[in-house]
Amino acid sequence: xxxxxxxxEAARAGMANACLQKSLRNLQxxxxxxxxxxxxxxxxxxxxxRVKARxxxxxxxxDRLLALLAEGIESRGGRVFFAAxxxxxxxxxxDLARKHGVQRVVKxxxxxxxxxxxxxxxxxxxxxxxxxxxxxxxxxIAASSASHIIAPCIHMDRQQIGxxxxxxxxxxxxxDPPTLTRAARQALRHKLLTxxxxxxxCNLAIAETGQISLVSNEGNIRMATTLPKLHVALMGMERxxxxxxxxxxxxxxxxxxxxxxxLSTYVSFLGxxxxxGDPDGPAAFHLVIxxxxxxxILADPEFREVLACIRCGACLNICPVYGRxxxxxxxxxxxxxxxxxxxxxxHGINRxxxxxxxxxxxxxxxxVCPVDNDLPRMLAALRHKLAYGDPGWQVRPHNRxxxxxxxxxxxxxxxxxxxxxxxxxxxxxxxxxxxxxGMIDPRAGGQxxxxxxxxxxxxxxxxxxxxxxxTLGKGRSRREAERxxxxxxxx
Amino acid sequence: MPLRTxxxxxxxxxxxxxxxxxxxxxxxxxxTDDRAIFAAQAGRTREQRMVLLGRLMEQAAPLNLQVHxxxxxxxxxxxxxxxxxxxxxxxxxxxxxILHEHPLLRALPLDARPELAGIPCxxxxxxxxxxxxxTLAAFVGIxxxxxxxxxxxxxxxxxxxxxxxxxxLVPSIHIALLPLPHLVADLAEAYALIRxxxxxxxxxxxxxxxKTADIEACMVLGAHGPRAVHLIVLTGPSLAAxxxxxxxxxxxxxx
Numbered sequence: 001x002x003x004x005x006x007x008x009e010a011a012r013a014g015m016a017n018a019c020l021q022k023s024l025r026n027l028q029x030x031x032x033x034x035x036x037x038x039x040x041x042x043x044x045x046x047x048x049x050r051v052k053a054r055x056x057x058x059x060x061x062x063d064r065l066l067a068l069l070a071e072g073i074e075s076r077g078g079r080v081f082f083a084a085x086x087x088x089x090x091x092x093x094x095d096l097a098r099k100h101g102v103q104r105v106v107k108x109x110x111x112x113x114x115x116x117x118x119x120x121x122x123x124x125x126x127x128x129x130x131x132x133x134x135x136x137x138x139x140x141i142a143a144s145s146a147s148h149i150i151a152p153c154i155h156m157d158r159q160q161i162g163x164x165x166x167x168x169x170x171x172x173x174x175x176d177p178p179t180l181t182r183a184a185r186q187a188l189r190h191k192l193l194t195x196x197x198x199x200x201x202c203n204l205a206i207a208e209t210g211q212i213s214l215v216s217n218e219g220n221i222r223m224a225t226t227l228p229k230l231h232v233a234l235m236g237m238e239r240x241x242x243x244x245x246x247x248x249x250x251x252x253x254x255x256x257x258x259x260x261x262x263l264s265t266y267v268s269f270l271g272x273x274x275x276x277g278d279p280d281g282p283a284a285f286h287l288v289i290x291x292x293x294x295x296x297i298l299a300d301p302e303f304r305e306v307l308a309c310i311r312c313g314a315c316l317n318i319c320p321v322y323g324r325x326x327x328x329x330x331x332x333x334x335x336x337x338x339x340x341x342x343x344x345x346x347h348g349i350n351r352x353x354x355x356x357x358x359x360x361x362x363x364x365x366x367x368v369c370p371v372d373n374d375l376p377r378m379l380a381a382l383r384h385k386l387a388y389g390d391p392g393w394q395v396r397p398h399n400r401x402x403x404x405x406x407x408x409x410x411x412x413x414x415x416x417x418x419x420x421x422x423x424x425x426x427x428x429x430x431x432x433x434x435x436x437x438g439m440i441d442p443r444a445g446g447q448x449x450x451x452x453x454x455x456x457x458x459x460x461x462x463x464x465x466x467x468x469x470x471t472l473g474k475g476r477s478r479r480e481a482e483r484x485x486x487x488x489x490x491x
Numbered sequence: 492m493p494l495r496t497x498x499x500x501x502x503x504x505x506x507x508x509x510x511x512x513x514x515x516x517x518x519x520x521x522x523t524d525d526r527a528i529f530a531a532q533a534g535r536t537r538e539q540r541m542v543l544l545g546r547l548m549e550q551a552a553p554l555n556l557q558v559h560x561x562x563x564x565x566x567x568x569x570x571x572x573x574x575x576x577x578x579x580x581x582x583x584x585x586x587x588x589i590l591h592e593h594p595l596l597r598a599l600p601l602d603a604r605p606e607l608a609g610i611p612c613x614x615x616x617x618x619x620x621x622x623x624x625x626t627l628a629a630f631v632g633i634x635x636x637x638x639x640x641x642x643x644x645x646x647x648x649x650x651x652x653x654x655x656x657x658x659x660l661v662p663s664i665h666i667a668l669l670p671l672p673h674l675v676a677d678l679a680e681a682y683a684l685i686r687x688x689x690x691x692x693x694x695x696x697x698x699x700x701x702k703t704a705d706i707e708a709c710m711v712l713g714a715h716g717p718r719a720v721h722l723i724v725l726t727g728p729s730l731a732a733x734x735x736x737x738x739x740x741x742x743x744x745x746x
Contacts, residue, residue, distance in 0.1 A: 062502050189715070298506060
């Protein structure tokens with residue numbers, strides 16, 4: 001199965017999933033619109049642009065800021081590892097797990113962990129890996145995958161989760177969310193208390209103070225970073241701010257954009273292992289800073305700003321495409337408009353060609369983005385690369401037939417006479433295909449390609465130039481004739 | 492180390508084109524002038540702090556953070572005892588409490604509360620090997636928040652020797668005490684205090700009980716952390732300046 005067919009299939013499956021559709025409608029009505037309202041109500045209307053400017057300055061100094069962060073953490077006895085690739089990061093974490101005799105890992109929600117595929121690496125070594133975020137836990141035991149950055153199991157309803165828990169946790173069937181949550185709380189508490197390693201992401205590190213910070217509402221991340229003797233945090237190299245004040249601004253944009261919260265229930269700041277005299281906290285703390293394709297994005301001024309993203313998920317909550325097809329079609333831990341930009345940049349533009357072509361470029365994601373990222377511009381830039389190829393990004397033209405079509409178009413519009421003749425013929429040919437709603441039957445292309453999911457307006461009865469000649473043009477000649485008559489009279 | 496150097500060199504090469512329009516390193520990391528913030532905190536009257544408390548209570552309600560105003564330590568002890576009496580243990584059959592080793596909590600007349608008879612109180616300490624077990628067994632954890640933030644109904648809890656992270660996390664009910672002078676207006680004030688607090692590399696901001704909305708966006712309290720959080724604000728005028736309390740660090744460094 002090609003990526004293309006899997007995108008279309010997963011999109012169709014998403015549109016056919018009634019439970020997903022209902023959840024997406026609720027989510028978008030509440031959080032997407034809510035985030036827009038929150039930005040309109042900001043006391044400082046310039047905040048988002050100012051924060052973006054700081055983000056870009058931060059990226060310009062990223063090398064020194066990361067070094068400063070590492071220095072702070074190492075000064076407290078923490079360890080920092082710089083991983084150029086997913087494989088390097090996985091190898092480091094696996095070696096750590098082996099060295100510490102780890103048998104059970106409890107995870108805090110981390111999209112980077114899914115990006116690098118650490119779970120499979122640990123599991124292959126016989127280590128039990130347990131997701132502890134409720135949504136991620138549900139998705140894990142259902143052998144499904146997350147379909148939203150913030151709400152991973154949005155594609156499942158309470159009945160499905162009830163049946164899943166009855167089968168996997170051995171509880172009597174219930175579809176009552178509090179009962180289900182309590183069952184997961186009991187089951188996961190045991191795992192959290194007996195795990196040897198906590199594995200988390202990092203929402204935002206602070207270079208000035210040498211800390212990472214993590215947000216959560218459930219408290220699972222606090223558990224995973226407090227109870228096991230070893231804490232390993234995975235961090236995308238761009239997830240850093242220079243100062244504590246930058247952190248304050250970004251934190252509020254993050255929790256507002258994600259869930260309309262002033263602050264999430266918990267914001268943890270961690271700068272290393274437990275201090276001497278601390279009764280709890282991990283004895284060992286390791287931060288793994290991951291590149292895995294990010295420096296390549298950083299090097300391209302056209303896409304650099306996407307690294308300003310703080311992964312709040314607001315663009316998913318507003319996007320008309322994500323709102324119909326859901327997250328699975330994106331085939332990536334990063335879905336929605338942000339996923340449609342970063343997934344191709346991280347994992348291959350040709351391989352994920354459908355993502356940028358599936359979005360509408362309507363601009364809603366830009367409007368809601370807390371850091372003012374111009375995602376539509378970057379989606380268009382990706383389409384440009386797919387149309388013409390780009391050796392710098394190893395992109396070959398995506399569709400030669402499409403390219404040929406555009407060449408033909410150029411030839412056609414190069415000469416007015418030619419254009420009019422061909423269009424007169426096409427107008428005659430299209431007649432049998434115009435459907436009852438006045439649109440061209442989508443199967444007119446004779447194949448399930450570009451036309452498969454789109455209705456086309458038919459060619460107009462006359463082109464603009466033709467209308468100009470026959471109607472407006474006539475008006476002009478009439479006026480001119482009148483003027484001439486007046487002049488004659490005057491003479 | 493060679494890995495790290497190569498990693499950072501790659502980044503440096505990637506941003507080479509920004510050299511002309513970037514801030515200087517010193518400007519990027521320029522310290523914030525927080526003198527105005529500290530002056531505002533120091534100059535706040537008791538009445539103004541009570542207004543902040545009203546703001547905190549407003550913000551706390553939708554977060555299910557329950558705020559109790561107590562004028563004296565005896566009142567606070569009574570409040571704690573009532574909560575401990577009414578609460579149901581979740582993971583164990585027996586009730587027990589775990590308290591941070593903190594002078595303010597040591598000063599609470601808990602022994603005098605008849606409701607607590609038969610409910611053991613354990614204290615966190617640096618070198619008690621049973622500390623973890625006591626925490627896991629407790630159904631109520633009691634701490635003293637370093638600061639409270641009115642704007643977002645948030646507790647700031649620093650990790651300190653003898654004051655572990657798990658006390659506010661593992662028990663089903665978390666009770667935090669906060670002397671009124673330690674209540675600040677907003678996040679900006681709290682961050683200014685955090686920046687200057689020694690050993691603030693490990694801390695947590697807590698805004699209400701643990702919660703999740705992962706199943707059909709239905710809000711459920713008590714996901715992994717406490718199901719209930721109570722904040723007891725000590726409002727008595729004598730408590731504000733009483734001995735044994737850490738006073739707000741308003742002018743530690745010169746200003």
